[in-house]
Amino acid sequence: MGLPLVKKWVDAQSDQMNKIAERLERIRENIARACDRVGRNPNKIKLIVVTKTAPVESVHQVVRLGCTDLGENRVQHLKQVVTDVEEFIASESQKAALPAKVNWHMIGHLQRNKVKQVLKLLSTIHSIDTLRLAEEINTQAGRLDITPKVLLQVNCSGEPQKYGVPVGAAVHLAEQIATMPNLKLAGLMTMAPLTRNKDVVRSCFVRAREIFEEIRGEKIVTNQFRHLSMGMSQDYEIAVEEGATMLRIGSAIFA
Numbered sequence: 376m377g378l379p380l381v382k383k384w385v386d387a388q389s390d391q392m393n394k395i396a397e398r399l400e401r402i403r404e405n406i407a408r409a410c411d412r413v414g415r416n417p418n419k420i421k422l423i424v425v426t427k428t429a430p431v432e433s434v435h436q437v438v439r440l441g442c443t444d445l446g447e448n449r450v451q452h453l454k455q456v457v458t459d460v461e462e463f464i465a466s467e468s469q470k471a472a473l474p475a476k477v478n479w480h481m482i483g484h485l486q487r488n489k490v491k492q493v494l495k496l497l498s499t500i501h502s503i504d505t506l507r508l509a510e511e512i513n514t515q516a517g518r519l520d521i522t523p524k525v526l527l528q529v530n531c532s533g534e535p536q537k538y539g540v541p542v543g544a545a546v547h548l549a550e551q552i553a554t555m556p557n558l559k560l561a562g563l564m565t566m567a568p569l570t571r572n573k574d575v576v577r578s579c580f581v582r583a584r585e586i587f588e589e590i591r592g593e594k595i596v597t598n599q600f601r602h603l604s605m606g607m608s609q610d611y612e613i614a615v616e617e618g619a620t621m622l623r624i625g626s627a628i629f630a
């Protein structure tokens with residue numbers, strides 16, 4: 376009696392694994408098409424796979440499929456998934472051609488008292504939105520003798536419930552962060568409002584790009600300031616058209 380059930384489970388698993396591969400493929404095609412429309416090079420766009428809702432098997436699958444940039448929005452979950460993926464890579468490295476390592480992106484709100492716990496694990500923090508958070512990361516990074524990449528999160532939609540520095544304060548905060556020796560200010564991040572109205576979404580991305588260009592024109596930032604992290608499952612094609620260099624996509628892959 377047990378065996379058919381096991382077989383069913385295995386079939387369902389491999390079905391799900393195939394679906395993830397197909398969805399990823401379709402997303403890459405959509406990115407390429409959006410790039411074509413506006414004359415951009417798809418190789419200049421990094422896909423960050425957001426694993427926050429995904430079961431471990433599915434996370435393993437995207438790593439198997441060659442995804443090297445993964446994103447999380449919660450400190451607790453981040454720590455678990457990082458450990459799990461490290462073990463997975465270590466255990467399967469003989470059998471399959473897995474990437475040697477994965478870069479972790481913190482994409483969600485980060486509390487100052489959690490910085491110390493996760494800083495070592497992260498390659499990029501997308502969600503800097505106050506001077507005090509930037510200062511804390513700079514201090515902790517100094518102790519660890521590392522220079523993490525950080526992005527300034529801008530609230531381009533103006534929704535009061537959203538995290539992010541208000542548009543009017545972004546340039547000034549960027550200038551302050553740029554002076555911190557243990558932070559690499561690598562660009563901006565934004566989230567469009569949840570709406571089906573594509574014009575509203577697009578104007579949000581356009582505003583982010585305008586602020587990005589304005590800051591890039593300032594003498595204070597270096598040429599490391601080159602990333603625009605915007606675009607999620609519902610709006611990544613618009614984000615590509617408007618200049619995104621990092622897309623953060625979860626549900627369209629794991630659904």
Ligand SMILES: *Cc1c(COP(=O)(O)O)cnc(C)c1O
Nearest residue numbers: 425448482607608623624625626
């Ligand atoms: C969850 C999340 C994403 C991914 O959202 P999907 O709609 O699942 O693609 C991107 N950015 C942030 C900040 C998130 O919290």
